[in-house]
Amino acid sequence: GAVVSQHPSRVICKSGTSVKIECRSLDFQATTMFWYRQFPKKSLMLMATSNEGSKATYEQGVEKDKFLINHASLTLSTLTVTSAHPEDSSFYICSAEEGTSGPNEQFFGPGTRLTVL
């Protein structure tokens, strides 16, 4: 199956700093990439959807100025958590899809554990 990587896998930062997480599709071109947030023992919550070369679409309640998403190419999307605070600590997972229609599956990255001190 298709492979999606995320970097870093784990990051610890101080409150007030910004953190960038990369999501790459390694062996296919991702028309669309998705960013999810997962709290402990909870399900995945979609934060935003990004398409290459256009602005991301954020879900209701997600601060676009807080979570900056850039989809610069068909194989790379980045999520930047700006001015991070302890409540931003979470497991962030990206996924990528080759085309969005019908039953196309999303391929998930391994996730990034963010801890804000």
Add this chain to the structure above:
Amino acid sequence: AQSVTQLGSHVSVSEGALVLLRCNYSSSVPPYLFWYVQYPNQGLQLLLKYTSAATLVKGINGFEAEFKKSETSFHLTKPSAHMSDAAEYFCAVKYDYKLSFGAGTTVTVRA
């Protein structure tokens, strides 16, 4: 809106026993349904998906799921549990271009 409900947040089975994870969907149109597995501190891996081609869907690792329109269900089963099946399982429905996940079911396997 499309959604899925997973009945049972935690399932414990003995090694070799049947695994049954329940998922009900709400959809006004024929849905695309998925089952994913997540191991600790990892992303999600697709087990199987329903695309209306066949009601009984076979997936990886011996899992299968049956789509029952009359019951709006898409339950996941595996005849014989293995220790390596211990993980978190998510049912999901795709609407438009988005996936909507159930709350998840934690599976533990007893030796």
